[in-house]
Amino acid sequence: MSQFRLKKLDLGGFVNTRILRDHTKRRTFEQFEPERQALRYTIRNTSLPQRVRAQAQLQLANMHSNTRSTQIKNRCVEGGTARSVIRAFRLGRYQFRMQALAGELPGVRKASW
Amino acid sequence: MAVPYNRLLDLAKAQCRIFSLNFNPERLRLGNKILRQRLRGPSQAAWYPKKTVSFRDLQETYKHSGLTMFDEYEDDREEAIQIARLRGKGRPPKKRTAPELRSAKKKK
Amino acid sequence: MSSKLQKDRLDSIGSKARLPRSVQAVYLRPLRRQAVYGLPVCDLQLRSYSVRNVEFFADFAVRAAYYLKLPVSGPIPLPRMVERWTVPRSNFVHKKSQENFERVTLRRLIQIKDGNPQVVQAWLAFLRKNAFYGVGMKANVWEHESLDVVENMDKSLPEVEKTLEPYLSQFGQRKDTKFHPSIPGILDSERFIAYKGPLTTVRGG
Numbered sequence: 001m002s003q004f005r006l007k008k009l010d011l012g013g014f015v016n017t018r019i020l021r022d023h024t025k026r027r028t029f030e031q032f033e034p035e036r037q038a039l040r041y042t043i044r045n046t047s048l049p050q051r052v053r054a055q056a057q058l059q060l061a062n063m064h065s066n067t068r069s070t071q072i073k074n075r076c077v078e079g080g081t082a083r084s085v086i087r088a089f090r091l092g093r094y095q096f097r098m099q100a101l102a103g104e105l106p107g108v109r110k111a112s113w
Numbered sequence: 114m115a116v117p118y119n120r121l122l123d124l125a126k127a128q129c130r131i132f133s134l135n136f137n138p139e140r141l142r143l144g145n146k147i148l149r150q151r152l153r154g155p156s157q158a159a160w161y162p163k164k165t166v167s168f169r170d171l172q173e174t175y176k177h178s179g180l181t182m183f184d185e186y187e188d189d190r191e192e193a194i195q196i197a198r199l200r201g202k203g204r205p206p207k208k209r210t211a212p213e214l215r216s217a218k219k220k221k
Numbered sequence: 222m223s224s225k226l227q228k229d230r231l232d233s234i235g236s237k238a239r240l241p242r243s244v245q246a247v248y249l250r251p252l253r254r255q256a257v258y259g260l261p262v263c264d265l266q267l268r269s270y271s272v273r274n275v276e277f278f279a280d281f282a283v284r285a286a287y288y289l290k291l292p293v294s295g296p297i298p299l300p301r302m303v304e305r306w307t308v309p310r311s312n313f314v315h316k317k318s319q320e321n322f323e324r325v326t327l328r329r330l331i332q333i334k335d336g337n338p339q340v341v342q343a344w345l346a347f348l349r350k351n352a353f354y355g356v357g358m359k360a361n362v363w364e365h366e367s368l369d370v371v372e373n374m375d376k377s378l379p380e381v382e383k384t385l386e387p388y389l390s391q392f393g394q395r396k397d398t399k400f401h402p403s404i405p406g407i408l409d410s411e412r413f414i415a416y417k418g419p420l421t422t423v424r425g426g
Contacts, residue, residue: 044144107270
């Protein structure tokens, strides 16, 4: 994990350890995505020799777990909460409610129907 | 009207050449769907807001031109630290052998 | 005589009293050009959270199109997009007390018919320059070519190559990639030689 971390913080806004960790995972995923996709292509391509495909499989399995997209978890930008984060605003439910009531989210208002 | 298979094949071939597609009449699994996918990395990495220019950066850039700048927040912070130190509530000095000390304390 | 009086009264209506707003609105309706061929060239979608803004800006766009001599159809109101969120008011213990929020996006579609592509671009640029607050714009532009496409493309090739040159000169392999050997080197490596698959026979070994 630490080998992927940036020496200098490049985040503005709210930062805590878990956000930092998740951000590092995102950056790592971005960095290694072409390589992963290339390996995935080699594995899926049935016209390539079996040996090459098996080796690609091994290589893909041997890559660091942080290069996987499944390790990424959407977190609240304002408070770092990992649960019930509204994707459209990148906010946790409580932050969303506070900001919506304060009128900081354009177009969002209390609904009743 | 029945069209011979070879002609259809030729048509498909020409179509693939013109639109630069893969000609694959046997429907082998060539994994092309992975090449067609877009890269999701950039959008994933842009989830958290990036750092913007701060007052300190401004200070750093214009340091050489000899301008004097006042960062009120920084001044306030330093003043608070000074006061705390005078009251004896400042940060304790850093110890070289801190981890050992802690472990020794735990044993007791 | 009474009929003359009637006529005078009718004529003086405009100067003495103002017309009702609804009648004024009919007079102030944006002017439009007639489309000759009716070939759609550009679809502009306006989105906003407030009716006033989107209505105002749609009207503005239609008027601007008239003075650029572009035939317009619209503004057509598209279905509203309603997003709703329900969040608990506080901790999960109080799940029973929740609050609903919604965001309604209003959309208007303005379609330009058979206009010159450059004029359409000018219109879009004008709209972007005079963009109204709280109104988003999205344009789909279609261009139609004459039948001698290939000739035109051949003509414009040198220019295209010139603009592409700075990008193509940067094209290459990443410096920090793991595998440096040349492609033939990779293909002749033992991994490929060891397996005599269908692909290896094509290269003859």
